[in-house]
């Protein structure tokens with residue numbers, strides 16, 4: 001079933017549509033079912049019927065809120081976060097330890113719901129002092145025309161001009177006997193009673209801040225008291241009042257922390273405004289989403305959402321042309337979208353000695369910027385958790401944390417790479433006007449994402465470098481660039497295949513030990529062919545592929561920056577020589593020399609030892625990475641010059657009939673262990689082992705050796721990952737900063753990290 005949620009981030013009226021063919025074809029819709037919840041489901045029912053001929057099917061609001069929250073907490077890895085002193089931290093929720101919790105939905109009013117399970121909940125309390133109170137009183141007192149304006153005012157406010165503080169009562173002193181500091185708010189708006197002033201004598205900024213603190217503290221306090229009443233430690237806050245506003249979240253967190261003396265924790269939801277909409281969506285039967293697992297869902301951030309009047313209307317656009325025009329319009333509105341809201345000046349008062357929530361975010365997420373972080377969840381039932389992960393619960397793919405500083409650096413690296421990348425992408429599509437236009441749209445889309453993340457690095461959940469690199473590939477795909485590096489990949493494959501026979505001959509003259517070393521050196525040296533690395537791309541102007549490969553090999557000097565080669569050699573050639581690995585999974589990286597002169601000869605050596613080899617490659621193109629689709633042809637070419645590869649490829653079902661009989665001399669050779677290819681389920685230079693293809697998961701069952709190759713798969717991700725079988729991580733570090741940060745080393749250092757399980 002095709003369905004989309006109308007992302008009106010407002011529970012007042014939330015709609016979920018089910019896409020019917022007649023709707024899409026533009027014909028008069030008949031019998032369209034729209035699930036709706038909230039007051040608007042009643043208010044606008046007649047209008048929908050009259051104007052669109054659509055009937056609204058009303059769903060209970062509480063049911064929807066709870067099932068929306070449960071869905072988010074179950075399906076989205078980085079949904080819940082804490083927010084204290086301006087610091088946002090995503091919380092890993094253990095599915096088996098989610099219930100019970102308190103759900104506080106702060107809309108116009110506030111509902112406090114104790115959730116015990118799926119469909120099991122009770123509205124235990126609430127308060128009529130909520131978002132509507134803030135907005136209503138604020139509008140009357142400040143004449144603000146919009147909620148956003150009122151909230152923005154608060155960022156420049158000082159509530160000590162309005163609120164009566166403990167210090168105002170006790171001559172500037174703390175009331176320490178009962179633990180109240182001088183800056184605690186004793187009475188919200190209390191100062192105004194003793195001053196002979198009119199409303200117009202107070203700054204609207206101060207009024208807005210006083211109101212915001214009064215209402216947020218009150219909500220925090222009532223929520224905590226209810227948590228206490230039911231012995232709950234976790235409180236999730238949702239509802240459109242929150243609006244991702246740092247100060248609001250800090251204030252609520254402070255109140256919960258203050259009253260619970262640190263025992264209870266306030267958590268917020270990334271999609272806080274969509275609980276009801278999602279719940280209504282979940283109420284459709286036949287979704288088949290009951291067995292939904294987090295690894296089946298991939299969150300993407302497409303750009304082409306129809307954007308009108310500051311709001312997103314409808315699903316992401318499927319039509320490419322409409323999407324590009326949208327992007328062009330988006331660019332015109334770009335400054336409005338990406339301009340950060342000015343920083344607020346610090347206020348002076350607080351509660352319990354708390355000066356003010358020191359929220360550094362200072363960002364009111366505008367409706368416009370929300371357009372950039374409304375993710376679309378794709379259900380991919382063929383994804384699985386990689387079964388050889390030692391502990392999937394604690395596994396974190398990204399090696400480095402993208403804090404603000406780190407993000408700034410990668411922002412620059414990726415922005416600098418954009419002109420070259422878009423040139424290649426446009427050329428790969430024939431350099432037509434259409435390709436140029438799509439190229440522009442791609443650059444704008446990716447730049448807008450980068451700008452949004454620069455403004456708020458946690459906007460899309462916990463985002464690491466792997467996610468950034470993947471987002472770039474996703475943006476290319478969104479504007480239908482199928483394979484930007486296709487011609488480079490083909491050229492490099494041809495050049496490398498031409499020298500492969502000589503390399504194999506040379507390897508065959510060596511003894512086993514020397515050969516194993518030469519093979520590992522070969523993999524590391526050939527990893528230099530990486531079109532994602534700026535330093536490497538500059539090198540390519542200085543020589544032919546083969547010259548660069550030779551130069552890179554010549555420079556190989558041991559010990560490498562991490563050098564476990566001797567340990568690996570011992571395992572292969574001494575300790576358990578009579579017990580070769582049964583099955584090795586080789587995660588290949590780049591096309592050309594990297595796979596042809598590096599990984600294939602290593603695979604051949606393992607086959608020679610009697611180890612089954614599975615080459616694991618990307619499902620979709622990413623930079624110059626080789627894909628699983630491309631590998632059989634490369635192997636077929638290589639097999640023309642190598643009996644071992646040919647026999648193994650035949651055994652693995654990789655060679656088509658045309659190849660049979662090329663080397664008749666091998667006909668009577670003994671049966672070979674198979675060489676196979678599987679796709680990894682990814683289209684990125686990195687790999688997240690929480691979501692791989694089920695084909696790879698199946699192939700991993702009997703594997704006792706993993707070889708991860710390249711910076712993306714072995715350094716940016718998985719450097720610290722532990723597996724249930726032996727793992728060899730091989731990469732050349734092609735970025736100076738990363739080399740320094742991870743290994744105190746230098747660009748072009750090599751890593752050979754062997755991690756046996758015993």
Ligand SMILES: Nc1ncnc2c1ncn2[C@@H]1O[C@H](COP(=O)(O)OP(=O)(O)O)[C@@H](O)[C@H]1O
Nearest residue numbers: 010011012107108109131132135147239240241
């Ligand atoms: N752009 C906005 N316009 C109006 N209210 C907003 C806006 N952004 C956030 N709010 C807050 O959201 C509240 C409504 O939240 P919502 O979740 O839609 O609740 P309800 O369904 O109870 O009305 C408003 O009272 C206001 O405090």
Ligand SMILES: CC(C)(COP(=O)(O)O)[C@@H](O)C(=O)NCCC(=O)O
Nearest residue numbers: 530532533534685710711712713735
């Ligand atoms: C995109 C990459 C991870 C690919 O590396 P590979 O996995 O091919 O070794 C790498 O090229 C990279 O991190 N590039 C950005 C850094 C730079 O240009 O210096």
